[in-house]
Amino acid sequence: MTKLLIIYHSRTGGTRQMAEAAAKAAGGETETVLKRAEDTGPDDLRAAKGYLFAAPENLAALSGTMKEFFDRCYYPVLGKIEGRPYGLMICAGSDGENAARQAARIATGWRLKQVQSPLIICTHAQTETEILAEKTIPENDLAKCRDLGAALGAGIEMGVF
Numbered sequence: 001m002t003k004l005l006i007i008y009h010s011r012t013g014g015t016r017q018m019a020e021a022a023a024k025a026a027g028g029e030t031e032t033v034l035k036r037a038e039d040t041g042p043d044d045l046r047a048a049k050g051y052l053f054a055a056p057e058n059l060a061a062l063s064g065t066m067k068e069f070f071d072r073c074y075y076p077v078l079g080k081i082e083g084r085p086y087g088l089m090i091c092a093g094s095d096g097e098n099a100a101r102q103a104a105r106i107a108t109g110w111r112l113k114q115v116q117s118p119l120i121i122c123t124h125a126q127t128e129t130e131i132l133a134e135k136t137i138p139e140n141d142l143a144k145c146r147d148l149g150a151a152l153g154a155g156i157e158m159g160v161f
Contacts, residue, residue: 003030003156005048006149009037009055009065014091014123014135019054021142022089022149026052029153037069042076050085050156051112052149057092057099070106082111085161087152088118089145093131096120115161119148 006023010016023034035044037055045051055066062070088103090096100118107114121141125131137145155161 002033002044002048004032004050004052004153005040005044006032006034006052006054007037007040007044007069008034008053009063009069010091011056011063011065012131012133012135014121014137015054015056015089017135017137017142018089018091018119018121018145019052021137021145022052022054022152024149025146026149026153029150030157032149032153037066040069040073042073045073045077046080048084050115050152050161052087052089052152053103053107054089055091055099055103057090057096060098062099062102067102070103074106074109078110084112085115085152085156086112087114087116087148089148090118090120091135091137092120092122093125094122096122113161115155116148116152119144121145 008019026032
């Protein structure tokens with residue numbers, strides 16, 4: 001059984017960098033699998049002991065690809081992953097709060113246990129050019145992603161969640 005499954009979607013690279021940083025740190029604590037949302041299915045969720053969801057915020061909501069992952073997997077795992085721990089990372093241009101709330105509502109429906117406050121990294125991308133450009137997440141923000149991944153991985157490994 002996979003201990004920590006990190007599921008992410010990224011179009012401009014920001015969320016991918018965040019997920020990779022968290023996965024590298026978590027991998028030092030427990031068995032960790034990093035998967036793109038479009039490549040993740042119900043069997044992957046059932047096979048994991050905990051989750052880290054990483055998504056960009058688009059138009060004040062979860063990205064469509066991340067939402068499609070949740071839509072596709074929601075009913076096949078409903079009632080089968082209850083009580084498992086999860087964390088959440090959002091890559092946002094302005095505030096990210098709505099995407100975090102949306103993901104938390106889905107996780108609540110699955111009756112997952114939130115064990116870390118959502119980590120929202122703001123890129124401050126506000127123009128069309130900035131929004132569509134490849135992102136480079138600053139090192140101090142990647143350190144926060146690594147901390148979250150390591151803490152979630154360690155907690156799962158020790159069974160404290």
